[in-house]
Amino acid sequence: MFPTCAACHNADGSGGKHLPGGAVSADLRHAALVTAQKTPYTLPLLERAISTGVDNQGQALKPGDAALEDVASRPARHSLRTC
Numbered sequence: 570m571f572p573t574c575a576a577c578h579n580a581d582g583s584g585g586k587h588l589p590g591g592a593v594s595a596d597l598r599h600a601a602l603v604t605a606q607k608t609p610y611t612l613p614l615l616e617r618a619i620s621t622g623v624d625n626q627g628q629a630l631k632p633g634d635a636a637l638e639d640v641a642s643r644p645a646r647h648s649l650r651t652c
């Protein structure tokens with residue numbers, strides 16, 4: 570069984586969970602993804618991040634550790650299949 574988004578990002582989306590391998594889950598609340606961004610996330614950018622692991626600036630999200638590789642296909646860590 571795959572963990573849900575909330576397993577890493579918290580039920581309220583606040584993130585900040587330290588995962589094995591050193592990755593820290595992102596804060597997914599509106600202020601963090603839109604207000605505080607130079608390139609604010611839009612719906613298509615969010616879909617790209619989740620499905621391909623590329624962030625709003627076109628950068629790859631940090632390479633996954635073993636636990637993260639389990640929940641998503643390579644090279645993308647994020648996949649809709651995780652939910």
Ligand code: HEC
Pocket residue numbers: 572573574575576577578588592593594595596597602615618619624625629630631636637640647648649651652
């Ligand atoms: C196994 C833990 C884990 C799961 C499950 C997970 N994420 Fe993440 N997510 C992370 C980590 C860690 C990062 C931060 C990556 C980085 O900083 O490079 C992240 C980053 C993100 C980002 C990019 C935020 C930014 O600031 O660029 C989005 C969007 C996101 N996650 C959405 C989701 C959604 C939606 C789901 C469910 C389909 C999900 N995540 C499931 C661990 C997870």
